[in-house]
Amino acid sequence: MIARVIVTPKPVVNDPQGLTVKQGLASLGFGEVNDVRVGKYIEVNLDTSSEHEARERVEAMCRQLLANHVIEDFRFELEQERRKR
Amino acid sequence: MKFGVVVFPGTWSDRDCGWVIDQVLGHELTYLWHKDADLKGCDCVILPGGFAYGDYLRTGAIARFAPVMEKVGEFADRGGLVWGICNGFQVLCEAGLLPGALIRNASLEFRCEWTHLSVERTDLAFTSRCEEREVLRIPIAHGEGSYFADPATLSRLEQRGQVVFRYCDPGGRVVPQANPNGSLHNIAGVVNARGNVLGMMPHPERCSEAALGGTDGLKLFQSVAETSLKVLVS
16 A cells, blocks of 8 residues: 655745745746645555555554644545556 | 763764863763663753754654653653753754744745844743843854744743743844744744753854854853752752
């Protein structure tokens, strides 16, 4: 099972990276950009085939380490790993 | 008085802190390796600056799992003095020993420069040598020193007087222009509710000798040394 975890700064947290990227996009002519938030993408490969179990475990990983609840939100998707040929 | 200076892989200010304790103050010093599960009888534990574990994932995120940190947590729970400087402050926040978090500087730049700090608490072991609202000149050197806490935590900190240092101008005015990193309320250092765990972004160990351009940092080391001696005697 593969968990694709996305960690983003909370809406109330100032994100200077996002602001800078937004300004960069505006200067390239992408004037329709309202907001940019820069976060992290983490891929976790788990040794389990139970989606329920994986969900609980990844949730715990995010709470305990992958995200800092003071400043970050997280979400994730699970995907069954394809058999290697 | 015995100081312990914690060394993680990637710590860089351990020898600077050690020099002040050992050579300038003349107190007993021991280095505590991150794998040590024993604080060797220290009266004050310093978590110095640097990039513990390469700042992987987030600053301080991995360091808090080091064996020595379990002991530091127990020591703090017993009322022991714990002092986090720069990266040490980040580690203490990640470990939950101090509230809030430190995020990227608003400028996105690594800032290495002198700052002025207004001292808001002088009843602590760390600041007993200072006067109320005294202005200390102490340098910073960090990329992730912008203090953040949610509004409820922030107002609780303010109500309980847990903000120890604020960035200010040379005249002691806490103004936005004196804020080098975008910290909320110009916060440069906070203490836990009990008053025995201090975290600060500026580096007092880098201004504890005249040869380094200032000696204001020494006041904090002297405060700790004196207070602890009093505790030991009483």
